[in-house]
Amino acid sequence: MKFMKRHDWENASVSRSRRALAMAQYAQITSAGKQILAATPSRCSHAQSVQPRPVGAATPSREMPARKMTSPPAVSPLREGIPAVAHWSQVSVTDDFQTYSQQQSRKDKSLGLLSLRFLRNLPSPSDAATGRQIYVDNMASVLGVERRRIYDVVNVLESLALLSRVAKNRYCWHGPEAMKQALKQLGAPEEESNPSSCSSSDSSEEPHPMHAETGSRLSNRFPHILRGGRKEKSLRTLSQRFVMLFLTSSTKDIDLDTAASSIINHYSPCGPEDEKAIQNHSTPTVRHCQHTQQPRPIAEDSYRQWWSASADFRMGRPEWPY
DNA sequence: CTGTCCCGCCATTCT
DNA sequence: AGAATGGCGGGACAG
Incomplete structure (x- = not known):
């Protein structure tokens, strides 16, 4: 099954640059820990792009609409409160669309950075509705990447027991x-x-x-x-x-x-x-x-x-x- | 030029 | 059978 055609992917290049740079923020989130998390209000503004299915609900395939890659991808609707912080390589990170476009590079698109962004977009533990459920399609949409990349991240996190697969398209976050x-x-x-x-x-x-x-x-x-x-x-x-x-x-x-x-x-x-x-x-x-x-x-x-x-x-x- | 690793095709597994 | 999953090769890119 092909999730995204080549030309679609090329159209998404700008979004990918945003994705990578946003992920870098997690590096310093972890470095400063919960103090940072609590201190700075999130720059993230949108809050509707992820609507997790209720736990136990049917998970129809291809439920998510085709991603729109022309607008800046959503950033962390589920992780509000996490501030934007600097890249570990000192690259200044911002949610500004133009900046992302200009700073696109191979380094900015790494799997490691995608993982950080993945973590940054985890469901809130206080949200009983999500039950810490992570939906592949939703996460791919939020991060502005294809499903294939989500599997890369999920596999490594799963190897560390940070999450586990509970159903098709659905994973459960277990935490540190x-x-x-x-x-x-x-x-x-x-x-x-x-x-x-x-x-x-x-x-x-x-x-x-x-x-x-x-x-x-x-x-x-x-x-x-x-x-x-x-x-x-x-x-x-x-x-x-x-x-x-x-x-x-x-x-x-x-x-x-x-x-x-x-x-x-x-x-x-x-x-x-x-x-x-x-x-x-x-x-x-x-x-x-x-x-x-x-x-x-x-x-x-x-x-x-x-x-x-x-x-x-x-x-x-x-x-x-x- | 060499080593790294992103991208996405497509085989395998699952439902 | 169709969808979900993920192995893997090619080639772009950084150093």
Whole structure:
């Protein structure tokens, strides 16, 4: 099924630039935490574009009307109170349509930034009507992107237990508490597991202790993710493995090559081509979603900052909106 | 020139 | 059967 034709997508380019820049705001939202959330009134003005279906109601397919890409996409009807804040790369972020158009760039359209915008548009926890339900079509409309991109974001967030699929087109937000629980599960030692350590790349044929331990823990606690087939190579699975690499290691710095070979070669029948998937999707999104300390660019060969940020969650200092 | 990663086609899975 | 989901290759873009 094709959700959007090429020419439609090209028409949407301006909207995409807006989308990316708006997402950047989340970087500093997390950095300043709830103080910021409470302090500044939202610039967002519209409040009607998202009308979640009642929980339990039928979810007819293609319910959403075709997106109109000629007008500026909606920004955060569900997250009023979240201020516009600066991009981690110091790009000034604004909801101004012209500015978005001018600042469009590859960097501004990243999956990581889309994830931030996704988080910024979460249903309000106080809204009993939504029940923290997230509708794929609605979110795609709000963010001004095609459904396909929503799945990218959702997959990674789901790997961290931040949300889960409850029905077709519908996901339920669980929040950082659920994620902390999942991280504990992924990172806690098992009775029979050996203490793990991490060094940089290991070229030997033997699986690194950390990697072997990670694989066994994954299969024990999340049996679905290590089965063969499509799921085996899913972004969700790769993301979860990537996170686990950090949780089970003593190092805070894992380079991409090491991560890729660890995740792929040591406990899965996947081929090395999956490395691309890891580099494409898993890391940037996780990086941004976990990034809570000092939003700034992260060198591609190092995830020290990502780990530093994720440590906040392990230390019980989540800086999420809720 | 190289590495990154956005985009969207289309295969697979689900309802 | 049609819709939902998401793997993956191509190529644009940044450095």
